[in-house]
Amino acid sequence: MDLGNTLAFLVFPYITLTIFTVGHISRYITDRYGWNAKSSEFLEKKSLFLAVTFFHWGMLLVLFGHASGLLIPQRFLDMVGINGETHTFIAHYNGMATGIVAFIGLALLLYRRIALPRIQRTTSHNDFITLGALLVVSATGLYNVMFGHYYMLDTIAPWIRGIVTFTPDPGLMLDVPLSYKIHIISALALLAFSPFSRLVHIWSVPLTYFSRCWIVFRRRALE
Template sequence: MTLLDQFLWVIYPYIMLTLFVAGHIYRYNTDQFGWSAKSSEFLEKRRLRWGSVLFHWGILFVFFGHVAGILVPKTFYESIGITEEMYHFGAVWFGGAAGVATVIGVVLLLWRRFSVRRLLRHSSKSDLVVLLLLTIVILTGFTNTVGYTATGGTFDYRDTIGPWFRGLLTFRPLPQLVSDAPIGFQIHILSALLLFGIWPFTRLVHVWSIPLTYLNRHYVVYRRMRAKKI
């Protein structure tokens, strides 16, 4: 195990995860008025409609797929009767469908951001960095699934990346599990960790602003005002 491996798979992840947690606390206490998605719908709507819907629905299912594959141990599925073939089928077909939607969505959003001149002029540097980094994370994750896992590759992320990440969360890191992983998986992990690190300082914080109060909010009644005859 080299010093570079120790940095990439132990020190660097803890730095990014610390920034993720501490950064959100700092941002919430110092910039609540800036805690929003900063909608750009008024600048361009047509491409946003398709890109946003595909991206948000796709990334939602991709997120739960990562929870199921990384945070849930392989032994749990075996204990409830889900075989390797059953899991692989769901990961490839359902995860692949979610991945396709996410890829199309983020590409549309990226194209929209850089092709609409007035939108590009009103974009901050963090907006562009986040979108580019999101694209890298999504494309590497998708190509790993389609180009490696779905074609019968021998690398099993549930026996390597999953235990490694769970080890980070329990402060028992096992860097040797990912130090020899295929380069595509390593790029995906490192870019995703970087995204976590910069998350609190970008518009991505709006993810945590779930409008639960709307569930019990009273309806707003609109009435037409008739002009009075003079």
């Protein structure tokens, strides 16, 4: 048994997932008024629009790709005619396209927080850690997609499914390349940090917005 590997891919994931769950519950109970995205639109919206749109569309598609590509067992995909090779091909090009869009958006968001004085003055350490951590996770993910060329359906994919189904097997991670391990560890660390940041807004998707009644701001002048 490799102690470092067990700590990194058995103990650490469950510690981070526990902090993630308990942290969100406690933040929701104790800081409901602080539970939001802390929009900076009223301070500056020209560069925000492009940056935030690129980042969110890219990131949401990246997350969707991770969930569908890693959590669905390959035997189910085989049943619908998607074999391991096709799966890897789709994951590679889909990950590259969506990852690049998210990364550009993220770089613009960070630039905006450093370069625009009024945005910089209202940016906290927590905001910088959030954007910096997202940048590390995105950059290592993009590096793996572009240069990794590692077949993960027999190692990383069953390992993550083992974690979420409470049947962990850290041995699957022993021979995974270092750059993939850094990506996974940094993503887990970000998960543990997220309940204490503005990232809590992810869990408050305003779905009712699409079905709510019109809000009348001004009456039409009566004729």
